[in-house]
């Protein structure tokens with residue numbers, strides 16, 4: 001009876017108007033303000049909703065007892081979220097924020113090209129009115145950044161490679177990807193510790209350098225050239241870099257790219273926070289045969305605009321300028337926070353344009369195994385620390401390691417073979433190192449001898465030429481009767 005009476009006395013319009021008025025009065029006197037962040041914004045997914053969910057899942061102060069657990073595709077860990085009407089209190093720069101998760105049934109399915117879920121989900125953020133500016137200017141950005149970081153940490157790294165002949169996959173993407181599970185880290189990488197910490201500090205500065213790059217007007221990217229003999233750990237270093245920074249890897253197979261514009265398109269489809277790798281750059285495109293023309297042309301307009309072809313391998317017409325634009329030009333700045341890594345076994349074969357200052361920011365020489373690197377390999381493969389080995393043995397190893405010029409790959413082979421018997425592994429390695437050092441010495445001596453013989457022959461030839469020229473001159477002068485010149 002009351003309800004009927006109420007409905008008759010208060011028609012719907014009046015009821016809505018009074019609720020609106022009540023809300024207004026409530027808001028007027030309340031010291032809080034509220035923000036709704038719904039899962040679907042119109043028909044599009046609201047990025048902020050996903051970010052908040054991820055961000056809050058990293059917080060331990062959830063009051064509810066029922067949590068929703070999820071594991072995303074390609075993710076190696078679980079994330080949990082708030083259930084319906086659960087609350088969480090967060091603190092940002094001394095300001096308290098109250099988050100509530102709401103789930104309501106969608107009233108009626110409105111017409112949409114995309115089917116909408118039956119439930120309407122969202123978060124309500126409650127904060128004090130006086131903190132509104134702070135929250136809106138920095139808190140939401142902070143949440144987005146944090147969520148991206150969590151997503152990257154939880155998700156498997158991906159290793160991309162460009163499809164054959166630039167073909168596109170079913171999603172129209174030129175890159176194919178697989179989860180990247182390379183276990184190499186800077187801890188397992190055997191190289192000089194000083195050089196290693198230099199590289200790590202450089203990477204850290206780069207990853208934290210957003211403000212620096214913005215302030216100096218530089219594109220947020222960095223180039224590394226890794227060079228050295230095969231088996232010294234260039235690929236392992238790239239994997240360690242990716243694992244250290246949590247970046248994806250784009251392994252660019254240049255021989256599969258036909259033109260400069262294809263190269264540009266590939267670049268456009270790479271994401272931020274990634275390492276773009278071109279391995280064995282000296283073999284990828286013909287950089288040697290081009291040298292003659294490059295000397296005169298690579299700074300010429302044709303080369304600069306990409307028409308001067310340097311590739312002489314079939315239909316491949318990538319130019320040096322195309323490659324340089326890829327790393328350096330305007331296109332290299334689409335997206336940000338990207339690292340370019342080139343590797344080569346023969347740095348001397350590379351064009352000076354690629355090595356010029358500013359092109360590749362850091363040249364890293366991956367050398368034969370040194371003594372400190374050997375100690376890292378002992379720890380990795382045999383679990384032996386320096387103190388576990390006799391001093392005399394260590395001295396012998398230290399004396400012979402540089403002369404042996406063995407790569408970490410060669411040494412790890414010896415250690416893997418005997419890893420069950422640690423002492424035997426070390427003594428066999430010592431024998432292998434000594435043999436190699438001896439061989440190197442013999443080869444060195446032979447080379448020196450052949451150089452000496454060649455030098456002697458050259459000197460002899462030069463002397464003969466000088467004598468012949470002298471005799472000819474003398475003959476000419478005596479024919480002309482030039483006394484002064486004869487003397």
Ligand SMILES: Nc1ncnc2c1ncn2[C@@H]1O[C@H](COP(=O)(O)OP(=O)(O)OP(=O)(O)O)[C@@H](O)[C@H]1O
Pocket residue numbers: 188189190191229230231232233234235236237345366407408409410412
């Ligand atoms: N510096 C290193 N530290 C640890 N392991 C190494 C190192 N160098 C090589 N290895 C081992 O040797 C193997 C081959 O190394 P890697 O492929 O990284 O060498 P590379 O220099 O890239 O060789 P290439 O020039 O032939 O591609 C790796 O599986 C790794 O286990």
